Amino acid sequence: MAPAPDLMPAYRSWLFAPGNHSRRVEKVFTLGADAVILDLEDSVPIAEKTRTRAAVAAAVATQHPGRTYVRINDFSTDWCAGDLAATIVPGLAGIVLPKVEDRAQAIAADWLMKHLERLQGLPLGGIELVPIIETGRGVAAARDIAASTTRVNRLCFGAGDYAKDMGMRWTRDEAAFQAARAEIVLASRLARIEPPIDTVWIEIPDMDGLTASAVRVRDMGFQGKLCIHPNQVAAVNTVFTPTDEEIAFAEKIVTAFAEAETSGAAAIQLDGRMIDYPIVDSAKRTLALIAAIRGG
Numbered sequence: 373m374a375p376a377p378d379l380m381p382a383y384r385s386w387l388f389a390p391g392n393h394s395r396r397v398e399k400v401f402t403l404g405a406d407a408v409i410l411d412l413e414d415s416v417p418i419a420e421k422t423r424t425r426a427a428v429a430a431a432v433a434t435q436h437p438g439r440t441y442v443r444i445n446d447f448s449t450d451w452c453a454g455d456l457a458a459t460i461v462p463g464l465a466g467i468v469l470p471k472v473e474d475r476a477q478a479i480a481a482d483w484l485m486k487h488l489e490r491l492q493g494l495p496l497g498g499i500e501l502v503p504i505i506e507t508g509r510g511v512a513a514a515r516d517i518a519a520s521t522t523r524v525n526r527l528c529f530g531a532g533d534y535a536k537d538m539g540m541r542w543t544r545d546e547a548a549f550q551a552a553r554a555e556i557v558l559a560s561r562l563a564r565i566e567p568p569i570d571t572v573w574i575e576i577p578d579m580d581g582l583t584a585s586a587v588r589v590r591d592m593g594f595q596g597k598l599c600i601h602p603n604q605v606a607a608v609n610t611v612f613t614p615t616d617e618e619i620a621f622a623e624k625i626v627t628a629f630a631e632a633e634t635s636g637a638a639a640i641q642l643d644g645r646m647i648d649y650p651i652v653d654s655a656k657r658t659l660a661l662i663a664a665i666r667g668g
Contacts, residue, residue, distance in 0.1 A: 373628065376453075376621055379577055381406075381664050381667075382596075382612075382661060382664040382665045383406045383407055383526075383566075383569065383595060383596045384595070384596040384597070384608055384609050384611075384612035384613065384665075385404075385405040385406050385407070385439055385599050385604070385605045385608040385609050385612075386405060386406065386407045386408075386409055386441070386569055386596060386597070386599060387400055387403060387405035387407070387408055387409065387599045387600075387602065387604075387605055388400075388409045388411050388415065388443070388572075388596045388598065388599065388600050389408065389409070389410055390411050390415035390416055390535050391410045391411050391412050391415075391416055391424045391425075391427060391428040391431075391442075392415075392416050392417070392420045392424040392427070393519055394427060394472075397427070397428075397431050397582055399429075399602075400602075403441075403454070403602045403605055404605050404606065404609065405599065405605045406439065406596065406609070407439045407440075407441055407465070407572050408439060408440050408441065409441045409442070409443050409468055409598075410428045410431055410432065410440065410441070410442050411442075411443045411444065412424060412425065412428060412442060412443060412444050412445060412451070412459075413443050413444065413445050413446070413470055414457050414470075414620060421445065421451050421455075422451070422454065422516070424458060425454065425455060425458035426458065428442055428458075428459055429458050429459050429461050432459065432461055432463050432464045433461050433462060433463050434463075436518060439465055440463060440464060440465050441464070441465050441466045441467065441468050441500075441502065442455070442459045442464065442466075442467055442468065443467075443468035443469075443470060443504075444456060444467060444468070444469060444470075445470070446469065446470045446471040446472075447461060447469075447472075447477050447480075448471070449599055453484065456481070456484055456485065457488060458550070460485060460488035460489060460492060460499060460648035462492065462494060462495070464499055465499070465500060466499055466500030466501065466502050466525075467481070467499065467500070467501055467502065467563075467622075468502045468504060468528065469481055469501060469502065469503050469504065470504045470506065470530065470533075471504065471506055471507055471510065471530075471533060472504060472505065473507055473509040473510045473513060473626065474509070474513045474516065474517070475513065475516040475517055475519075475520040477503075477517075477524075478503055478517050478520035478521055478524060479520055479521055481501055481620065482501060482520075482521040482523045483526055485499055485501065487525065497522060497523055499523070500523060500524075500526075501523040501524050502524070502525075502526060502527070502528055502569075502580035503517050503524060503527055503528070504527075504528040504529070504530045505517065505527055505529055505530065505534075505552070506529070506530030506531070506532070506533040506534045506537070507526065507533060507537040508534075508535060508537055508538050509535075511552045511555055511556070514527065514555055514556050514559035515562055515563070516560040517559070518559040518562065518563035518643065518665055519562070519563040524563075524565060524567055525561055525566050526560065526565055526566040526567070526568055526569060527556055527559065527565070527568040527569070528568060528569045528570075528571075528598065529549075529552065529568060529569070529570055529571045529594075530552060530571050531546070531549055531571035531572070532571070532572070532574065534549070534552060534571075535548065535549075542574070544575075544581055546585060546588065549571075553570070553589060553592055553594070556568050557593040557594065557619070560593075561593070564659060566595060567593055567594055568593075568594050568595070569594065569595065569596045569597065569598060570585070570586070570589040570594045570596070570597040570598065571597070571598060572598045572599065572600045573585050573586075573597070573599075573600075573604065574600070576600070576601045576603070576604070579603070579604075579607055582608070583607050583609055583610075583611060584656060585597070586607065586608050586611035586612065587611055590611055590612055595612065596612055597606070597611075597612070600648065613661075613662070613665055614658045614661060614662050618658055619658065619659070619662050621643075621655075622654075622655035622656075622658040622659050623655075623659065624642065624643075625642060625647055625651060625652060625655040625656050626652060626656060626659065627648065628640060628642050629647055629652045647655050
């Protein structure tokens with residue numbers, strides 16, 4: 373029996389904070405998100421992008437090492453390389469790179485990040501690269517991007533720019549994004565990286581819609597969701613956390629199956645359900661996830 377896939381520390385909720393708002397940057401680390409993304413891209417006005425870099429780098433160096441990411445500007449802009457040069461500092465967990473459209477962009481970012489790590493005296497390859505897939509070209513190249521470099525541990529999906537690029541309507545049921553999401557999950561699995569992170573939910577007062585969206589992508593194979601408001605964090609964490617009932621049943625499955633194996637059985641019935649190796653692996657994954665959440 374192959375062991376269930378190992379999970380890294382839980383990354384259910386990823387909360388953005390605009391890098392040019394010092395009070396929001398300071399507060400974002402206290403709001404219960406599994407990861408924080410200090411933003412240099414869409415939430416920062418053009419006139420403030422360059423001067424915001426130093427403040428973001430300072431926050432990275434002083435706040436919660438290991439769970440702090442920076443979203444830089446994309447390859448088509450004048451700020452991408454400068455953003456990287458300013459924010460590759462001790463304490464940074466990763467760079468979130470928007471609008472990645474091909475393998476070459478990820479490889480180029482990896483090369484520059486390695487050079488900057490060397491200048492900072494940091495372990496080479498230690499800072500994660502998180503590509504956001506948010507264009508048609510990006511979705512088409514998702515498999516190549518996922519497998520581009522060992523620095524890529526997970527992908528993100530960005531629905532806003534994807535809808536704009538494809539001329540789609542972002543409806544409450546998000547039906548237009550089904551195929552893109554499925555491809556990103558498959559690309560991640562083929563590359564044997566972690567499950568991806570889903571897009572933001574933009575209708576901030578609509579908590580029921582957020583929950584439905586999170587459940588939808590959780591069941592598709594995503595491990596978490598981007599958040600744009602502090603009120604979204606708890607709801608997202610709840611959806612991506614196994615319930616007490618799920619944990620108890622997973623424990624029951626693992627125990628019962630271990631006993632069955634000792635007597636030569638590899639398929640059993642438990643509470644009316646057929647249990648075999650794939651079901652046991654899923655149960656072990658549930659237990660690994662709750663252990664990561666409780667230990668994180």
